Amino acid sequence: MTEFKGRKVDWRLGGTAASILFTALVTGCGGSSSPSTATAPLTCDDSLKASFKPDAQTTVLTVTAFKKGEPLILSGAASPSTPMASNDICMVKLNVGPGNPGPAGAPSTSEGIGIEIWLPAKANWNGRVHALGGGGWQGGSAGSTTAIASSSAAAIAGNEGAVSSTTDTGHAIAGAGSFAMNPDGTINKPLWTDFASRGIHEQAVKTKALATAYYGSAPKYAYWEGGSTGGRQGLNLAQNNPTDFDGIIANYPAINWTRFITSELYPQIVYQRDLSGTPLTKAQSALVSNAAISACDLVGGQHLGYIVDPSSCTYNPVQDPNVLCTSSGGNNATSACVTTAQAQAMNKIWYGMTADGSVPDPATDNGWIEASSSALMGSGNHRWFGLTRGTTFYSPNFVGLASPDMEFPISSDVVALELQNSTIAGSGFANATGNGQSLWKQLSYSQLSNAYDRGVALQTNFGNINTDSPDLSAFKARGGKMLTWHGLADELIMPQGTINYYNRVASQMGGLAATQSFYRLYLAPGLGHGTPNGTANPSAVVPNFAPGQMYTLITDWVEKGIAPDTLTLQTTSGSTTRSMPTCVFPKKVSYLSGDPTTAASYSCS
Template sequence: MRSIRRTATALALALVGMAALGGPVAARADGADRTGSARCSDHGPHSIGDAFRSDPNTKIVKVKAFYKGDYLALPGTPLNPLPSVANNDVCLVKLLVGPGNPGPADAPSTSEGIGMEIWLPQHRQWNDRSLALAAGGWMGDRNVASPDGLASAIGGRDNGQWAADDGYVVALSDGGRRTRADSVYGGRGEGMFSPDGSINATGWRDLSYRSTHQLALKTKVLTSYYYGRSAAHSYLVGGSSGGRAAYQSAQMYPGDFDGILAWAPSIQQTQLLPSDMYGQVVVQRDLGGRPIAMSKLNAVSRAAVNACDTTVTGRHDGYITDFADCRYNPVKDPAVLCVSDGGTNTTPNCVSPLQARAITKMWYGATPDGSVPSPEVDNGFNIRRPAGQIWWGRTPGTSMIAVAGSVNGVPVPFEIVADQIALNLQDPSYATSSFQTPAGNGQDRWKSLSYAEFAAMMHRGKVLNPAFANIDSDNPDLTKFHALGKKMITFHGLADQTVSPQSAISYYTRSAKAMGGLTAEQRFHRLFLVPGMGHCAGTCAGTAGGSNPPMASLTKMLGAVISWVEQGKAPSSVEGTTLDGTASRPLCMYPRQATYRGGDVNAAASYRCS
């Protein structure tokens, strides 16, 4: 059996190696697509290299032709799992767009420019569309600008597969940031500090908006040169920080894309990211640094779902649809409180009243003094935050791993949120210990923040937003985007464990006010809230306990954008389906919700949006 595994591994290595060098059919052509006006090559007459010869800021890193049957792989591509296989011929172009940010070779702020990957399907396979994919987090995938590696999959698919299978010109960037395998530094938010500790203005600018804008421009140049004509329609898809970048594109460069799909956009980053640390701050201040075990957090979350998930059908859905009316208070629920504290729960997952109150704080969100109203009075699900609610917490029932995670009694904070705290305070020591810069390293000083200091840190982030190249991306005025006839869809899971869905609702209502009302906003921008969906593109559930909610995939939502742009079919609902295909339900355009009309509770036809 062991020899069989060795043989299979050797075969896989051989196949990938062949693919990286052009595959067994490489000799049949020089990379040219004979039906087009340019060749898939970086040199010679009519080559792709000619498209950027006169652009001093653009460097071609690699041009590579893949043929049907080749593995979509370069020499540095991981072999486990095996790379995807090209189902059609496709041409890969890697670019580096300067000027970048010069500096010490080992400093995370040093950059040669913005790395880009652009995938071009064969001419007869091209669907006349371009599709830009904006990555999440701090971006920074080092493989984008590498001649030997490929970017990580976005949207659950290898990026070349979007081009080879669906016929899009596909483009993505690294946001002007890269991790370095040969560096002592990591690849999170460290690059936003210059070596002297000052703000890396170039890095913030590239990440905030320039990388997406330049990606649009370079893709248009390359597409026109390669095919001899421009794309009929251009689209942008981004989730999380990629959704934030999508909003920035609509606000600053409304002419770049015809249609935009943003899911779970992490707009107002200076507030959103630090707010995810509030649960850990509550643990430090109220519980003496002793985390609540995940099993206990999950038990209380399940109790919240059980108390609030019958509003649609009268039966338990396993996820909450209407949070406005969810007033569950674990402090008053004997079923989750330990017997020793006057409750009735005899299991190891019971909680004390102090722990139950801490959980309500995590649900409500940050306040200047650590106080929290009773959920019966204010459950925190506010479109407009009242005085004292600095930011939103997690919706009840949502997994708490991102805001209060721990392992064996040791807090495990979401590291990138500590990065933003350090950046808001302009002091690296507030980050986690893995945060390392020439100006100083992380020392977990976030643990020392009082409630008042946490509130001051959040305010400091707002003040610094202009210096951070307006990374918050929350300008509600989309007048130019609308005037150009562009369309946008935002969809957000109501059980998002990382980005509070209230932030998307709040932005949408502010934008509607700026645009002249909800009806005016809906003419070009529509919001869909997905009950039970977590921080993902319709492939996961965020409710603790493993519910199976009907969700819409990224490709289905992209299809809705395309139909709106190209056929004028504005979506008022999209059918969501459970991952196992056993149930469906309409996902309604905000502010409508699915209401049950009678019949099979698992059939979308039994509901209407009202």
């Protein structure tokens, strides 16, 4: 599938500009073709607004040149925290229509997809595109003429010398799913499509086209990097637009979108149905989660403070007198003790969503069995996976899935959209038929399961947001390379879902060896959702990826043919340093001998 297929490209750019754009679109990155004529490339000023016209739906909104050391700000006064330009860079903002018409101010009304592109000084360009993904519902200020959306993209352009970009995926309101419902309560198909896939494809196409026109030659290589929603976007690009990027980093990806996000509401439903609406306190979940860590983190006679292999952890608080209250037959008399019902609620949260609220004995099934399957998870009573044992129920970085403060808002938004009832969502969801009223609290286990099924059935209307196709044959055939890491203590996206997807890819693509020739997965013990410690143990020193480590690996693989193998992760906290290898899946870290806090004491097998 070529990038210009189905696009209304305006070839009336003037001979050279049209030739440059045509070359970029047809050859993609790494192509050897070059324009047959020459003309001056574009400049970073308002003349670019008239000069860059890749198609009838694209408008240049603003062009701003920043000198090295200038504050990265478009309006208002700079503050001490305002980032500064690390080098001379040019920011260009685009709008790509048609958007979605509607009443002014309605969340579903959109003028189009906003794209913010950062261009290094022409003498500093390294010939690469290094585009960035987003998070959550994305949205934001990529299409705003008064606010900068991504200082990270600006830093890539300034420090690395690559062209970078980001997008609002078609809606400016960040943090809520209201854009996905029309004012009359129906599904907003155009913006679901923009959010799910079209926005990032337009980001890729327009970023490369602008780079080609600005520098006078096409990018040699294009890379995508993202985590969470950005990870889902990377896999979406590989599945549906395989020529957009040469290399993709798709970390802790939000694939299986409606499946796992519907299940993210499950812990709160457990609180409502099993505990009369009274959540576990932070002290209670911390007590029991740390008991799970202590039961499963022993390596070489030493407690690491985090669990290396949660798939083998079968800790059951119902049978642990050290966490059970004396009223439940335990010996814990503190305010953090849990009743038998509360302990079983934790087992349910760890096992994951079931259609009827049941949970097996962890010794028989701790919730990991389906992760190793090559069949898509969710058709039986076990609808989706749960948080791994030892993972925190709440987080200082975002609302946790089992937080006592509130539900994870994206989950209640998604269930409201699946059931097409805005009042089910939390208070942040706005719609003319009724704003969110948190009526999710009234849902039974079977009703939540029905919402799960509705989400799957509505994929066509939802822009195929689940991004769960295992067919990556076109991406492999074009020579693409992809890397994913997922923390085994992810607080939001269960790593079992990524493992299940990778096994499905291997089955589709002819086995592990064939899959690993272009796509490799790493599982990192103790790491959270892009956080350095996803466990309930705040003192844990969890070995982590170094900044830029994955990007170096993907560029070496694409440009030099060096396939990554076992990696060493390392973290220093104060005077304490911890290191550990992370293995190419399905290999696991195996302790050999020696100090269990150093990577040299392990192997991959």
